[in-house]
Amino acid sequence: MFHPIPDAILARMRELEERDGRDRTDGTPRPARLRQIPPETGKFLAILAASSPAGAMIEIGTSAGYSALWLTLACQATGRSLTTFEVLSEKVALARETFAASGVEDVVTLIAGDARQHLAAFDRIGFCFLDAEKEVYADYYEAVVPRLVNGGLLVADNATSHREDLQPILDRALADPRVDALIVPIGKGELVCRKRNWE
Numbered sequence: 121m122f123h124p125i126p127d128a129i130l131a132r133m134r135e136l137e138e139r140d141g142r143d144r145t146d147g148t149p150r151p152a153r154l155r156q157i158p159p160e161t162g163k164f165l166a167i168l169a170a171s172s173p174a175g176a177m178i179e180i181g182t183s184a185g186y187s188a189l190w191l192t193l194a195c196q197a198t199g200r201s202l203t204t205f206e207v208l209s210e211k212v213a214l215a216r217e218t219f220a221a222s223g224v225e226d227v228v229t230l231i232a233g234d235a236r237q238h239l240a241a242f243d244r245i246g247f248c249f250l251d252a253e254k255e256v257y258a259d260y261y262e263a264v265v266p267r268l269v270n271g272g273l274l275v276a277d278n279a280t281s282h283r284e285d286l287q288p289i290l291d292r293a294l295a296d297p298r299v300d301a302l303i304v305p306i307g308k309g310e311l312v313c314r315k316r317n318w319e
């Protein structure tokens with residue numbers, strides 16, 4: 121379904137992978153680092169997003185648009201579109217470059233600003249990827265789960281890399297009667313929650 125990845129997307133993915141790798145070793149300060157998911161997580165997200173039910177496809181935490189590029193492959197495979205949120209203006213500019221260079225502007229809407237101020241506009245979410253600051257994952261979890269359609273997916277990154285920080289929200293999700301949830305040990309660990317038939 122995702123092969124071959126179009127040349128323009130693949131070329132930008134490679135550029136961003138190289139830059140992300142450099143960021144991690146050359147002393148780039150944290151706010152300027154791309155802090156991307158690894159490629160295998162990208163493919164995992166694309167498969168899940170393409171399999172998710174009808175409803176909005178959203179991402180919280182765009183950075184330079186690397187994970188969003190993987191999600192655009194799901195959009196192209198299913199005729200859907202992605203809305204992605206980024207709060208830092210430098211990252212917004214990089215993501216805009218990414219989407220223009222990759223030729224995916226027709227399937228991505230980038231919203232500059234704090235996603236918390238925009239989520240109320242989404243009342244039927246089919247797929248959400250959460251990859252922002254760990255301190256606010258709990259807020260996002262509580263905001264997104266009621267807005268998922270039945271069968272909708274919430275996937276949150278860093279479930280194993282930041283397990284201690286995220287333990288309260290991981291425990292909450294794993295015991296939440298509204299979702300079936302598990303932690304998938306791929307990349308930095310993905311918390312995958314599927315909304316049960318609810319209401």
Ligand SMILES: C[S@@+](CC[C@H](N)C(=O)[O-])C[C@H]1O[C@@H](n2cnc3c(N)ncnc32)[C@H](O)[C@@H]1O
Pocket residue numbers: 154155156157180181182183184185186187188205206207208211233234235236251252253
């Ligand atoms: C780990 S990075 C995202 C990496 C990206 N998902 C990828 O794999 O290519 C987290 C990003 O979330 C952004 N962010 C943090 N809090 C946010 C918020 N409340 N709303 C929107 N973006 C936010 C940060 O500025 C940062 O660029």
